Amino acid sequence: MLQGRETVKTGGAIITALFLLPRFCAGEGPFFVTYTHRMEEPRNLEMAIQNVTGSPAGGNRFLGTAVELEYGVTGWWTSGFYLDWQSTRGESAFPTGYRWENRFRLLPREHWINPVLYVEFENLNEADRSLLAVVGRDGAEDLAEPVGEARHEKEREFEAKLILSSYYKGWTISENLIAAKNIRREPYEFGYAAGVSRPLALRARAERCNLCPENIQAGMEVYGGLGTHAAFGLHNTSHYVAPTVAWTLANGTTFKVSPGFGITDTSVRRLWRFSVSYEITQFGRAARQLFRGGRP
Amino acid sequence: MRAVLSALACAALVLGQGGLLQRAPAKAASAGNPLEGDEQARRAGAKLYARECAACHGENREGRGSAPKLARPEVFHAMPGALFWALRNGSLRTGMPSFAHLPEAQRWQIVTFLRGEGAPR
Numbered sequence: 001m002l003q004g005r006e007t008v009k010t011g012g013a014i015i016t017a018l019f020l021l022p023r024f025c026a027g028e029g030p031f032f033v034t035y036t037h038r039m040e041e042p043r044n045l046e047m048a049i050q051n052v053t054g055s056p057a058g059g060n061r062f063l064g065t066a067v068e069l070e071y072g073v074t075g076w077w078t079s080g081f082y083l084d085w086q087s088t089r090g091e092s093a094f095p096t097g098y099r100w101e102n103r104f105r106l107l108p109r110e111h112w113i114n115p116v117l118y119v120e121f122e123n124l125n126e127a128d129r130s131l132l133a134v135v136g137r138d139g140a141e142d143l144a145e146p147v148g149e150a151r152h153e154k155e156r157e158f159e160a161k162l163i164l165s166s167y168y169k170g171w172t173i174s175e176n177l178i179a180a181k182n183i184r185r186e187p188y189e190f191g192y193a194a195g196v197s198r199p200l201a202l203r204a205r206a207e208r209c210n211l212c213p214e215n216i217q218a219g220m221e222v223y224g225g226l227g228t229h230a231a232f233g234l235h236n237t238s239h240y241v242a243p244t245v246a247w248t249l250a251n252g253t254t255f256k257v258s259p260g261f262g263i264t265d266t267s268v269r270r271l272w273r274f275s276v277s278y279e280i281t282q283f284g285r286a287a288r289q290l291f292r293g294g295r296p
Numbered sequence: 297m298r299a300v301l302s303a304l305a306c307a308a309l310v311l312g313q314g315g316l317l318q319r320a321p322a323k324a325a326s327a328g329n330p331l332e333g334d335e336q337a338r339r340a341g342a343k344l345y346a347r348e349c350a351a352c353h354g355e356n357r358e359g360r361g362s363a364p365k366l367a368r369p370e371v372f373h374a375m376p377g378a379l380f381w382a383l384r385n386g387s388l389r390t391g392m393p394s395f396a397h398l399p400e401a402q403r404w405q406i407v408t409f410l411r412g413e414g415a416p417r
Contacts, residue, residue: 029397038397039393039394042391042393072393074388074391075386075387075388075391075392075393076388105388108385108387108388108389109385110385110394110396167396167397169400170399170400170401172397202399202400202401202402203337203340203399203405204340204341204401204402204405205340206336206339206340206342206343207343208343214399214402281351281352282351282352285361
């Protein structure tokens, strides 16, 4: 009985910790595809839902969703787990698999250009529509394939990215070089993403506010495929230009939206991305306290 | 024995924090705070501190776990440039994250708060 009470007490303590201590997810970039060298702070947990919708030529409108849990293991190592889902109009909706990503900061201090190594394993099927990266000759044709058929094709892939990013006078500038390899077949595929963003104000206001200009970031990202190692280049690849905006509320919830414009014949003409995320600061500490039976 | 160990741990934390500030290159440490004495900046810095730093260093800068206490004279008397450098670079070794993603003006606002009115002298 006493043990039960203790569990209830520590459970209450951790719930309090989760919703009172953590408040903010500040400074998160407005990008959907481009990564910067900003790592998750140690022991923080970020939860996010990212969505993308588009209507490929010859196919039905789709909605790709990725539910993300990202954790700061250390100051130089961030790990993330994604569960993907798709829904296609007139066809069906089902989960499409998972991804596990790890980012490693390579240099301890801030420099003009800061490299981060990204390594991801994904176990998805071809019906996946989350479009978190574009590589090789990914294009509208793949997205037009009926999901009922595509779901039977497995896509187990390793993906690596070299993230190079900088902060300069309030601007965030980032470039990502991407290489992906299906573990069973198919050649190495390449892609890129690059983005630039800035908060609307560089100084913070003294008052707690939702509509402070420093809470809103605007930017632009470009991303696309670069072919394969056998046929490297831009021929028959898809590319997107996407203005993007992020707005962080005073309670820590961040909303992002981005219309993407396909600029080649193989691209989907328009993609709409939107996401909501929330960061729990010091989640790891609170969880450890729970298991040790102490107060957070 | 436990008291001795915690005293040693505290000493290590204080030395660690001092060490981080002391690692700031002379040129960076000598940079002046453009917002020094600006009351609006100090209040904005307090807001930013609550948002970015309080989860680890405590709402009243009292320190928590391995995050050292900031309400102490060594921090108040630190060169503003050294505090700014520590915020920009962090310390991967001690787990202090980099706050380079914050615009420079916001980092100076936090420095203004850390060294401003209400800080221990």
